[in-house]
Amino acid sequence: MKPTSRRAGGWLRVFGIPVVIGVLSLAGLLSALLLDEAGRVFSWFAVGLPAAIAAWVFASGKL
Amino acid sequence: MCLTGLPLIFHHEIDAALGYAPKPEAHQLGAQKLSIEAIGRAALADHPGSVLQYLAWDKDEPASVTAFTNTAVDGAPDNAVVKSFDAYTGRPLGLVGVGPMLIVLKLHTDVFLGQPGKLFMGAMGLLFMLAIVSGVVLYWPFTRRLNFATIRAEKSRRIVWLDWHNLLGVITVVWALVVGGTGVINTLAEVMLNQWKSTELAAMVAPYAGRPAPSHLASLDAVVGNAMKAAPGMDVSFIAFPGTPFTSSHHFAAFMRGDTTLTARVVKPVLLDGENASVAAAGELPLYLKALLVSQPLHFGDYGGMPLKIIWALLDGLTIVVLGSGLYLWWVRRKKTRRVARPAAPVLRLTS
Structure with a gap:
């Protein structure tokens, strides 16, 4: 991960990725409820994304 | 709540592993189910002197019927006896929802205090959601000069935990708000x-x-x-x-x-x-x-199969880390402001 950059970013840089993750989470939480089998599989990826990101950041920090 | 909730995600599996989940007997193909009246009679015969409150059919266990008996139709919920009966023979298969998971459930929902306990937990849930929202607000000043998911591993332990707190908090925020909010609704x-x-x-x-x-x-x-x-x-x-x-x-x-x-x-x-x-x-x-x-x-989190349950547990774990690191950061900060008059304490450095 790139450390500190001098330039202060706008809203999009700070909240852009979190908003995408949040929207995916919400879509996944609802898809398993509303769309049965296909929605279920989608939810595993969409809701599981934060856990995957955490694992990835943790692993890349150890390398 | 996060701690007691964790095992509850798997309460079905844990109950089964500990032998608290009654299993219906195997039946021959084409065997006839008993009449519902007969099941009701079997449940009352099993608990003489009590009355039936509910009969329930689990979608995933068609071979059994769950009967709730109590001292009176409006008896206290804690006095209800919940027992599973074989749908073909009427034989009692065992109590449902007893065992250690019941204690965990009570700790999670009403701390053994009934409805006031539930409302107390609901208020705690609201505070939890408020804390999440305040965390999102603070995310901006703390990370606006950083790229997403930056962990400044070369900095002090406090900074490293701050970065992890911010990252884990912001990626789990929607899930935590949904679980917190629906938990509050449940208390009502x-x-x-x-x-x-x-x-x-x-x-x-x-x-x-x-x-x-x-x-x-x-x-x-x-x-x-x-x-x-x-x-x-x-x-x-x-x-x-x-x-x-x-x-x-x-x-x-x-x-x-x-x-x-x-x-x-x-x-x-x-x-x-x-x-x-x-x-x-x-x-x-x-x-x-x-x-x-x-x-x-x-x-x-019980509506998307085992993978979703595991994800639920992982996100719960991350939320526990966010709460724990938040507590640590608050404590370190408090210590620092108290010592403000003294010479600066040596900064702990993380050795990689």
Whole structure:
């Protein structure tokens, strides 16, 4: 991960990725409820994304 | 709440592993199920002197029926005996929902204090959500000069934990708000049920107002049969006996489920005369009860198979880390401001 950059970013840089993750989470939480089998599989990826990101950041920090 | 919730995600599996989940016996193909009346009799024979409150059918366990018996139809929920019976033989298969997980559940929902305990936990849930929102607000000043997911591993321990706190907090925020919010809604279940009883249910049974409790109960098979006729294509989720919290003093209530993930949860009530099982009214639950029923799976995470349960546990774990690191950061900060007059303490450095 790139450390500190001098330039202060706008809203999009700070909240852009979190908003995408949040929207995916919400879509996944609802898809398993509303769309049965296909929605279920989608939810595993969409809701599981934060856990995957955490694992990835943790692993890349150890390398 | 995060700690007690963690094992509850897997309560089904844990109950089964500890031997607290009754399993139906194997039956030959083409074996005949007992009449529902016979199951009811078997449940009462198993607990002489008590009355039936509910009979419930689990979608995933068609070979068994769960019977709730109690000292009275309006007996305290904690006095209810919940037992599973074989749908083919009527043999008792064992108690449901007892064992260590019940203690965990009580700690998670009402800390053994009943409804006041539930409302207390609901208030805690609201504070939890408030803390999350304040965390999102603070995320901006702390990370606006950093790229997403920056962990400044070369800095002090406090900074490293701050970065992890910010990252884990912001990626789990939607999940945590949903689980927190639906948990708060769940603490109001009893309040909502009472509201429904005193308004919509009362209106549905208005023609029967003032009628005494049934002197004899209609055949349970007629109750279930008529309910299924009144709600074509649906299955019975559970029936509530007259006088229980889920119905009027004169009526059976059959709660019908559909076969999709959603319609299986958002049940429809059919009210039947307690003495002759004729359909008195059928309808939909009001929006607030539908919201409650939809919010339950979103809190439990039990609606997307084992993978979703595991993800639920992982995100719960991350939330625990966020809470723990938040506590640590607050504590370190407090210590620092207290020592502000003294020379700066040596900064702890993380050695990689």
